[in-house]
Amino acid sequence: MSEPIISLNNVSKTFVRSEQETPALRNISLDIYEGDFVVVLGPSGCGKSTLLNIIAGYIEPTTGTCLMHGVPIKKPDANRGVVFQSANLYPWLNVKNNINFSLRMKKENKKVIEEKTAVMLDEIMLTDFKEYYPHELSGGMRQRVSLGRSLINDPEILLLDEPFGALDALTRSSMQTLLLELWKDKRRTLFLITHDIEEALTLASKILVMKKNPGEIAATFEVNFNLRMKESDYRVTLDPKFIELKNEIIELIR
Numbered sequence: 001m002s003e004p005i006i007s008l009n010n011v012s013k014t015f016v017r018s019e020q021e022t023p024a025l026r027n028i029s030l031d032i033y034e035g036d037f038v039v040v041l042g043p044s045g046c047g048k049s050t051l052l053n054i055i056a057g058y059i060e061p062t063t064g065t066c067l068m069h070g071v072p073i074k075k076p077d078a079n080r081g082v083v084f085q086s087a088n089l090y091p092w093l094n095v096k097n098n099i100n101f102s103l104r105m106k107k108e109n110k111k112v113i114e115e116k117t118a119v120m121l122d123e124i125m126l127t128d129f130k131e132y133y134p135h136e137l138s139g140g141m142r143q144r145v146s147l148g149r150s151l152i153n154d155p156e157i158l159l160l161d162e163p164f165g166a167l168d169a170l171t172r173s174s175m176q177t178l179l180l181e182l183w184k185d186k187r188r189t190l191f192l193i194t195h196d197i198e199e200a201l202t203l204a205s206k207i208l209v210m211k212k213n214p215g216e217i218a219a220t221f222e223v224n225f226n227l228r229m230k231e232s233d234y235r236v237t238l239d240p241k242f243i244e245l246k247n248e249i250i251e252l253i254r
Contacts, residue, residue: 003069004031005156005189006055011064012214013050023214024050028064030208030217032157037183037190037226039204041197043253047215048193052161055191056082068156078102081150081158085165087142089134089149096121096130099148116152123186124148124178140171144178151182157189158182164199176203180226197249201225202236209252218252221245 013025025047032038040048053059054066057076066073068080076082089098097104100117108116121127124144134142143163150158160179164172180203182188194200200207207221225242228234236242 002033004033005068006030006032006191007065007067007070008055009065009067011051011054011061011066013047013054013059014062014214025054025061026214026216028215028217032189032191034156034189035183035187035205037192037203037205038208039192039194039200039206040208040210041194041200041249041253042210042215042218043212044195045215046210046212048210049161050215051210052082052159052191052193055157056080056159078153079156081153081155083143083146083150083158083160083163085162087134087139087146089142089145091134094131094133095126095137095145098134098145099152101149102153120148120152123151123182138171139167140175143167143175147178147182151188157191160190160192162193162195164194172199177229179203180229183226197246197253198237200249201242201245202229207249209249211252219249221249 008028008030011025011028015022015024028051040051042048054061057073057080090101093101096117099120100113103113103116121130124147126141126144129141164175167175176199179190183190192203201223203226204223205226207223208217209219210216211218225236225239229236
């Protein structure tokens with residue numbers, strides 16, 4: 001097996017405020033390999049977002065190590081793209097310029113910027129909306145722009161913190177389909193946090209179920225329902241194995 005992109009070894013995190021310690025994570029060990037679609041499930045307060053923030057480089061573990069290609073992660077890096085629940089787009093920039101903002105800040109060649117932007121607009125299916133401004137877009141479209149803004153830097157791994165939590169069911173389904181296409185067709189490596197068990201089972205190649213007080217990995221499941229999603233006669237929620245795993249995860253979270 002190839003070397004992991006991300007490797008966490010006995011990672012724990014304790015927050016200290018007003019001399020009071022709050023343990024958030026305990027002894028998390030995890031390897032993420034190229035092409036993985038890892039989904040983290042767990043109840044509120046189990047440390048899911050803390051785990052993502054450590055991998056992103058926003059915070060450091062209290063004990064243990066978090067490595068990217070064997071090097072400790074100390075700060076944010078364009079090789080680790082991050083997408084949050086809120087799109088946080090620049091309202092004064094149109095879709096095209098929101099997406100290529102980082103490239104323009106790095107003063108990349110104008111032709112290269114145009115080419116990369118065109119490819120990304122096509123990838124997130126917003127070419128026809130490139131001149132629109134955030135207030136003119138639906139919630140799902142704004143999240144597509146947020147995805148494109150991270151992906152245009154061609155990160156080795158994309159970290160997503162409940163990006164579809166505020167979307168309606170139909171838009172959420174559309175975004176799930178887009179993520180699967182990014183994973184399967186573009187060979188992206190994805191790390192997604194969600195509280196939706198069906199979403200996790202539908203999208204993931206690996207599911208981590210966490211328990212809280214403090215956050216620990218309670219179970220890991222290797223799944224492959226996502227490989228059958230394009231089959232016209234396949235209904236994942238009716239698959240007996242899907243139902244069995246869903247009920248097992250519900251009991252673990254309880």
